[in-house]
Every structure is written in C-alpha cells, then in structure tokens.
Amino acid sequence: MESTQLLDILGNKNRRKILQLLSSRPCYVGEITERIGLGAKAVLGHLDMLEQIGMIRADTNERRRKYYQITKNLKLEVFVSPYSYTVETSTVHQHPTEDGIEEPFPVRAGDAKAADALKELNRKLLELESRRRGLAEQQRNIEGKMTDVMAQCIDWLHEVAQNYMEADILMTLIKEPQNRRSLSMNMGLPEYFIEPHIQSLIERGVLHERHINNRQLLTLIDG
C-alpha cells in the first residue's frame, strides 16, 4: 500500500475509530455503527473504502451475518523537520511462532490454566514493548543528529549554490542519491528545467554521476 493512500485513510476521524475498534477483534456491522455512533450508510462507506485498499476483509458467519477484520500489519512512519519530510510505510512480518508456546488450539483447558498462560504471554508482550520503546528512543536520537547535520549542510549550501534551484537540487541529493527522473519527481519540476543546473554543478565538481548498486545516480560524494 502506498503511504499517501494510508495517510488519506488515517486523515478521517471515523475511519481511525473503525480501525481502532477492529484492532480489538473482528466486528459485525451493527456493532461498528453502535460503537462509532455514526449512521449505517456512512459506516458502510468507510468500510468499503478500507476493504477496497485491502486493509480489512469482510466475511460472513454461519448465520450469514457479515463481519469485518483487519488483514494487514502496517507500520507508517512520518518525520517532519525544517530539513526533511519523509513518509515510509512498511509491512511488519509476523513470524512463525517460536518454541513451545503454540498449542494446537482450543484445548479446553480449565479457566485457571488459561489465565496463567495469558499472564505469561502478557509478561512477554510487555517486555517486547519495552524493547520496542528503547529502539524507538535510539531512532529518535539518530533522527535528531541527522537534523543537526542537515542544518549544517544548509550553512555550507549557501557557499556552494549559485541560485535557489541549485540549492534545492543539492538538498534533495544530500538526503538521497538518485537519478534525474526521481529528482525531477521529488522536486515537482520537469527534467529539462533542472538539467542545466545539474550540468553546471557537475562541471564545477560539486555533483558526480556514479554507479551505485547498478544504478547511475547523482550524488555529492565522489569515489
């Protein structure tokens, strides 16, 4: 799924509520309208949209009642700063379950045994959550450092660029080496418009064309 699609989806309060509700368990349409406090027609519209992009799926139970469930494990990350705007969507892969924990289900255990198993899983979950938080913290730290470095880049850009267009080209390539086409897409400007500036930057030894991972890319970094 594209990040822009996901942002469009999440930009609506009621769709967020629906996803939150379905993330606790699969729900019938009636339950959804009741909990969201919205008319059936509006709810069905949102459900349709979510189904069409493949975020949720509809099934019917043995009594032909329709219910919905989330089908994806999606992670969306947006970072906005004075120097960067990045949006990434990735699929989180569920692993085949590890060691002994998985039991071919439902073994009708007693209430007490099930409660113990649940407790144990809960401990594990909270431990994973604390590791996740630790990594997120480290990541934010690095993102802070990256923002610093970008701020310093801006200072030097003033010395190197001979006009705004060159400055924009360099700032885009500093963030990620890329070819002319993706540069033109990222800058929202036609290739013929940026080409003379690229040529000038190459001639002055500021930009280089290099083969990186089998692709011919523009970058500030030479050999």
Added chain:
Amino acid sequence: MESTQLLDILGNKNRRKILQLLSSRPCYVGEITERIGLGAKAVLGHLDMLEQIGMIRADTNERRRKYYQITKNLKLEVFVSPYSYTVETSTVHQHPTEDGIEEPFPVRAGDAKAADALKELNRKLLELESRRRGLAEQQRNIEGKMTDVMAQCIDWLHEVAQNYMEADILMTLIKEPQNRRSLSMNMGLPEYFIEPHIQSLIERGVLHERHINNRQLLTLIDG
C-alpha cells in the same frame, strides 16, 4: 501536538505537498502557490491551519515579503494490525546550533572548500541514515513478534473470557495496564458499563489491581 491533529493535517494531499516543499527550505507564499499548483486562497488556508497548530511559522524579510518555515521536528508512528492500533507522536530533539535557519538565504560565491565540507557532511548523513534504517528494521522485527504474541493471547482469551465485554477489557489491558478511566476512554464505553465485568474478572483471579509507578492500575499480571 496531538497525534489526531497531526493525522488530520497529513490527511490532505496539498498540506503534505506544502510541508514537503517547506522541508527543503523556507519559502515565500508566491513560491508555494507556484510549486503546489493551487490557488492563493486555498494555499493561504492550509498555511493558516499549519501555523495555528504551530507546525510552521511566518516571518517577513526586510522587504516585507512574508515567508514560511517549519518549526517542529516531529515523528509520527502508526501501527495497525488485527490486534493493535497505536498512534504515537514524539518530538525529535535537535542539539542547539549556533544559528538556526533565517530567511530564504542570499546566494554567495562558489567555494571549493565549501563543496568539500558539504561532501563530508553528506557522508555523515548517509551513515546516520543507514544506522536509522537498521534500528527501524529491528523495531519492525519486534513489532512482528508482538503481533505473534497478541495472536496467541486471543486464543487463550476465548478460554478465559465469559463474554465479549470481558474479552475486550482483557485485550485492552494486555496491551497496557491502566486505570478504569482510561480503560473506559479507550473502549469508548462508560465506566458503569464495564465495572461489573471488571469485578467479575477480579473475583475470578484473572485481573488484579496493582500499584505501578504510584498509580493504581488494572493488569493481568500479579505481583
């Protein structure tokens, strides 16, 4: 800033374009309308909205031309799966730099030394980016494991919960121990509605009330 505000902001294509543009450098209103390809009135409406929630700031240069720049370092993370829906916004801290960004910069002469400095900073930036990616990968890995554990929790929940309401309460508390008020808010249901179920779960030894970080929380995990 609240995550819901940020999602509302990012749910609009043109606001995303504006943020992307301003993330390359501060811009005058004229530049923005030109690059976004939208009428001045619409652009000003979006800029107003972004300014009001404090994401961008307007300044005027010595010729009284108004320009905008991004003022925040924000990170938004959304995770959606069949078992969880989490949205987190955090501020990424930049280390203080001597001079922040000023107005759209005046262009100065080219300089070979500046190009070298820029190259060096670019190397640093790409190295930080690769570390960031590594951490993001590890984090997704853990999120995958968490999804696994939640799937297992669901299996056992069926054995423990005597009705849907109990199942919903347990699933919410498995993700995060919390008090009655936040539980009722998260579930979108009044406290008096969930209280009898909480009582029953406590009496059956499934739920516990514990002091954690000076707060009285409901949790599945005992002592």
